[in-house]
Amino acid sequence: MLNKTIASAPGKLMLFGEHAVIYGYPCIVTAVNQRIYVSVNKIKEKKIIISAPQLNTQEYQKDLSKIGKGDIPKEVKFIEIGLKNYRNKYSLPTGINIVTKSDFSSKFGFGSSSAVTVALIKALSTLFENKLSKKELFSICYKTVLDIQKAGSGFDIAAAIWGGTIYFISGGKVIKPLRIGEMPLVVGYTKVKADTSTLVRKVGDLYRENKKEISIIFSLIGDIVLKAKVKLISQDWKGLGKLMDINQGLLESLGVGSIELSKLIYAARSLGAYGAKLSGAGGGDCMITFTPNTKFGSIKKEITKKGGVALDVKTHAEGVKIEKA
Ligand code: PMV
Numbered sequence: 057m058l059n060k061t062i063a064s065a066p067g068k069l070m071l072f073g074e075h076a077v078i079y080g081y082p083c084i085v086t087a088v089n090q091r092i093y094v095s096v097n098k099i100k101e102k103k104i105i106i107s108a109p110q111l112n113t114q115e116y117q118k119d120l121s122k123i124g125k126g127d128i129p130k131e132v133k134f135i136e137i138g139l140k141n142y143r144n145k146y147s148l149p150t151g152i153n154i155v156t157k158s159d160f161s162s163k164f165g166f167g168s169s170s171a172v173t174v175a176l177i178k179a180l181s182t183l184f185e186n187k188l189s190k191k192e193l194f195s196i197c198y199k200t201v202l203d204i205q206k207a208g209s210g211f212d213i214a215a216a217i218w219g220g221t222i223y224f225i226s227g228g229k230v231i232k233p234l235r236i237g238e239m240p241l242v243v244g245y246t247k248v249k250a251d252t253s254t255l256v257r258k259v260g261d262l263y264r265e266n267k268k269e270i271s272i273i274f275s276l277i278g279d280i281v282l283k284a285k286v287k288l289i290s291q292d293w294k295g296l297g298k299l300m301d302i303n304q305g306l307l308e309s310l311g312v313g314s315i316e317l318s319k320l321i322y323a324a325r326s327l328g329a330y331g332a333k334l335s336g337a338g339g340g341d342c343m344i345t346f347t348p349n350t351k352f353g354s355i356k357k358e359i360t361k362k363g364g365v366a367l368d369v370k371t372h373a374e375g376v377k378i379e380k381a
Contacts, residue, residue: 060097062380063179066090066373067159067166068215069243069344070335071288072303073281075259075310077209077226079271081278084234084285085211086221089370090160092168093379094135094175096183099151104139106132108156120151134169138176138200145196146186163249164367165341169204170212173197178376190217193376194228207256219375223285236288236372242324242347243367244359246316248340255337259310273306280306297330297346304333312338316363323358327351342367 066087073083099105104123106116111131124140135154142148154176162168174197181188188196194217198210209226223232263270280303287295304321307313313334321332324345332345343364347355356366 058183058185058381060095060380061179061182061378062093062095063175063182063376064091064093064379065171065175065178065216065376066219067092067164067168067171068212069166069241069342069369069371070211071221071344072284072299073277074334074336074338075256075307075312076274076277076281077211077224078207078256078259079263079274080226081274082223082225082230082281082285083209083211084221084223084281084288085215086239086371087215087219087373087375088166089373090166091373092159092171092175093157094172094179095155095157095380096176096179097153098183099153101151103151104136105151105153106135106156107154108132108135110156110158111162120148123148133204134173134200135176137203138173138197139180141196141200141203142177142180146181146184148180149184152180164245165250165252165336167212167216170197170201171216173200174213174216174376178378182378182381191228193217194231198228205253207253207260215375217375220372221288223281234285234288236291239288239371240293240346240349240352241369241371242329242345242352242355242359243335243369244320244324244343244345244364245367246314246320246340246342246364248314248316250337250340252337255312255339259312262311270310273309277303277306293346293348294330297332300331300333300344300346301325304331307334307338310338314339316340317343319362320359320364321345323362323364324355327355327358329355
């Protein structure tokens with residue numbers, strides 16, 4: 057019988073297709089080599105204890121009977137609602153002590169909430185020897201995200217579970233791993249934290265006011281994703297750079313660009329990147345750029361000069377895994 061397990065799940069970067077994915081179009085996401093670790097162990101008391109030191113949360117406690125009820129601080133929301141959903145579907149036979157640890161700051165927009173949810177449910181199901189398929193894991197984690205955020209495609213959950221680089225359709229209707237190697241990618245963090253729910257709502261309002269026009273933009277983004285899928289497999293970085301620039305233009309027309317993002321995007325382009333775009337909901341967080349290997353150093357320097365932080369991330373990382381059982 058197991059007493060303690062640790063699972064880890066990777067963060068993600070959206071490569072192509074953000075926002076349009078909410079409206080039924082595909083997107084492409086890659087898992088990054090920045091992980092979140094969740095350790096769970098059984099305790100005698102009938103309660104949960106959650107510690108997330110990097111979020112300044114030490115020993116947050118709740119009785120098992122009260123999980124998911126009352127005020128839940130945002131630092132532990134995904135964990136508590138994840139536990140509730142796990143218990144409702146399966147069972148939580150004992151109290152649990154949970155500790156999280158992250159390789160990356162929750163500010164970057166790498167999907168810390170989805171990674172923590174996936175690692176938690178994987179660790180719990182292993183602890184209670186309840187073998188879940190990837191699809192079952194997806195379903196419970198996606199429900200948790202929707203319970204909290206109301207909207208979302210689930211692309212980040214899929215990246216945390218499957219890892220690698222995947223072609224994805226909302227709700228996990230299609231989850232297709234793409235066989236590709238390492239990408240010549242540089243990531244620039246704007247130092248501005250974006251609020252995904254607000255931006256998704258903003259695009260929703262724009263869509264309702266301008267259905268015909270915005271539908272065309274979503275559909276064009278969908279076309280870019282299909283082209284990018286082919287070019288990723290053939291490693292046509294130059295062609296992919298051009299698609300990034302077009303995708304960025306379309307995202308700008310959805311109103312999710314920002315000055316900080318543009319500064320970093322133009323910095324990369326002006327130094328000879330193949331192309332650049334924002335990654336995720338927009339409004340801040342990170343931009344990404346495909347660049348010739350010889351330009352890596354100078355583009356990273358320019359990103360820093362323009363007020364950003366050049367992040368060293370490797371793409372195509374391994375999906376959720378058990379670190380210790
Ligand atoms: O802000 P992020 O990195 O969580 O990305 C959001 C991407 C959207 O397409 C806008 C939303 C979604 O759930 O797909």
